[in-house]
Amino acid sequence: MKNKLKKALLFSTLFILGYTxxxxxxxxxxxxxxxxxxxxxxxxxxxxxEIGGVYGxxxxxVTVFSPYAIYTRIFTNRFAMSAKLTATTANGSFGTISNLxxxxxxxxxxxxxxxYDKSKWSGILGVKIPLTASNDKxxxxxxxxxxxxxxxxxxxxxxxxxxxxxxxxxxxxxxxxNQNKNSYLSQLAPTDxxxxxxxxxxxxxxxxxxxYKIKTENQKFIFRPNVLFIYHLGKDSFENVFGxxxxxxxxxxxxxxxxxxxxxxLSEKNYIEASIATPFVVREVRPDGxxxxxxxxxxxxxNF
Amino acid sequence: xxxxxxxxxxxxxFSSCEKEGVLTKGSxxxxxxxxxxxxxxxxxFVPTSxxxxxxxxxxxxxxxxxxxxxxNITITDGPDLKVYLSKSDTPSSFVNLGNFKxxxxxxxxxxxxxxxxxxxxxxxxxxxxxxxxxxAELISKQSN
Numbered sequence: 001m002k003n004k005l006k007k008a009l010l011f012s013t014l015f016i017l018g019y020t021x022x023x024x025x026x027x028x029x030x031x032x033x034x035x036x037x038x039x040x041x042x043x044x045x046x047x048x049x050e051i052g053g054v055y056g057x058x059x060x061x062v063t064v065f066s067p068y069a070i071y072t073r074i075f076t077n078r079f080a081m082s083a084k085l086t087a088t089t090a091n092g093s094f095g096t097i098s099n100l101x102x103x104x105x106x107x108x109x110x111x112x113x114x115x116y117d118k119s120k121w122s123g124i125l126g127v128k129i130p131l132t133a134s135n136d137k138x139x140x141x142x143x144x145x146x147x148x149x150x151x152x153x154x155x156x157x158x159x160x161x162x163x164x165x166x167x168x169x170x171x172x173x174x175x176x177x178n179q180n181k182n183s184y185l186s187q188l189a190p191t192d193x194x195x196x197x198x199x200x201x202x203x204x205x206x207x208x209x210x211x212y213k214i215k216t217e218n219q220k221f222i223f224r225p226n227v228l229f230i231y232h233l234g235k236d237s238f239e240n241v242f243g244x245x246x247x248x249x250x251x252x253x254x255x256x257x258x259x260x261x262x263x264x265x266l267s268e269k270n271y272i273e274a275s276i277a278t279p280f281v282v283r284e285v286r287p288d289g290x291x292x293x294x295x296x297x298x299x300x301x302x303n304f
Numbered sequence: 305x306x307x308x309x310x311x312x313x314x315x316x317x318f319s320s321c322e323k324e325g326v327l328t329k330g331s332x333x334x335x336x337x338x339x340x341x342x343x344x345x346x347x348x349f350v351p352t353s354x355x356x357x358x359x360x361x362x363x364x365x366x367x368x369x370x371x372x373x374x375x376n377i378t379i380t381d382g383p384d385l386k387v388y389l390s391k392s393d394t395p396s397s398f399v400n401l402g403n404f405k406x407x408x409x410x411x412x413x414x415x416x417x418x419x420x421x422x423x424x425x426x427x428x429x430x431x432x433x434x435x436x437x438x439x440a441e442l443i444s445k446q447s448n
Binding site: 092142198242 | 322324325329384388395400401403415431432
């Protein structure tokens with residue numbers, strides 16, 4: 001038994017370390033977890049609150065911890081709304097900085113509430129409201145995007161979700177409405193390891209996720225392995241030291257992430273959830289600072 | 305449930321702090337003006353509406369290298385202040401020399417490819433809110 005446990009631990013460690021060295025990927029939890037509002041909600045449940053945190057290994061030597069809280073109100077068996085508050089602590093050679101991140105407000109509408117065998121469609125519409133301008137500094141040094149707690153943009157998020165038997169397919173688009181106010185210029189910085197993102201203008205993303213749900217016989221555990229495709233629809237741009245807008249070459253393209261979510265039911269109304277995610281395919285240049293070699297998340301959810 | 309809200313509140317409360325790292329400590333090399341540098345241009349800052357400012361600006365040359373020195377300045381506090389070398393007295397065509405380093409005296413390196421004679425103004429500008437704080441018109445100190 002001990003040997004099996006050791007092997008499992010060793011395998012897990014190698015898995016994590018292996019991807020730490022090689023990969024980059026998704027992190028914006030608000031966007032990447034769209035469509036979760038109704039998951040496993042019991043009919044008598046009207047409210048739920050979830051708190052959690054995600055630890056990620058970012059670009060260069062940056063590590064990021066992002067706590068969050070979500071409140072969900074289910075108004076009818078078809079319509080629910082969620083509000084999510086995020087914060088971030090980033091640590092690296094520039095120092096340590098913490099700040100609030102974003103508020104996500106989303107509405108989720110079920111188009112049908114069919115039987116297990118039938119396909120169930122739902123739609124999501126929401127906004128991301130930044131709580132910072134993405135221009136945090138340490139000791140008057142402008143910080144690159146991996147240290148910022150928010151993209152600094154107001155975004156519209158909309159998408160569709162299809163659940164059929166044990167499968168779930170989600171698609172969404174995230175559209176930024178403004179430039180951020182970041183002021184990091186690599187020419188003026190003490191290192192050239194990060195992309196210039198002065199007044200960053202970020203293009204939209206399209207997301208597609210396929211999830212397979214596995215429940216244990218005692219209904220205590222639910223495993224949700226999923227694969228997440230994010231396509232960045234264009235090249236981002238920034239304002240250079242001459243005040244001219246400059247396109248960031250190769251900043252468009254595809255990111256593919258693998259993600260395993262495990263939920264454990266503590267009691268009728270209490271759940272804990274753990275997740276591990278890592279990217280397999282990444283864009284060549286990722287100035288937005290969302291790059292993660294891998295992420296590990298833990299959350300607690302209470303329905304009432 | 306009260307405990308839960310307390311826990312959430314504490315989590316976000318503790319999330320507002322900052323600490324310097326190796327790249328942002330005050331001990332990083334700070335540009336200084338060499339004694340042998342030649343004064344090429346100088347000017348005096350004047351404020352825009354609602355701002356108070358006192359101070360001078362000098363541009364020195366040493367060989368092909370130019371540096372801008374803001375001298376004995378006192379200016380109204382503002383977020384995200386930048387120092388621009390500008391072609392006009394508005395921030396429309398400029399070279400961003402970086403974050404304003406605060407009241408007192410500070411030095412900014414001018415990129416090598418910049419022809420300083422084409423930029424007769426120095427601006428202190430709040431980039432985040434696009435608000436101009438102070439303008440200094442540069443006067444040549446040498447005929448050549």
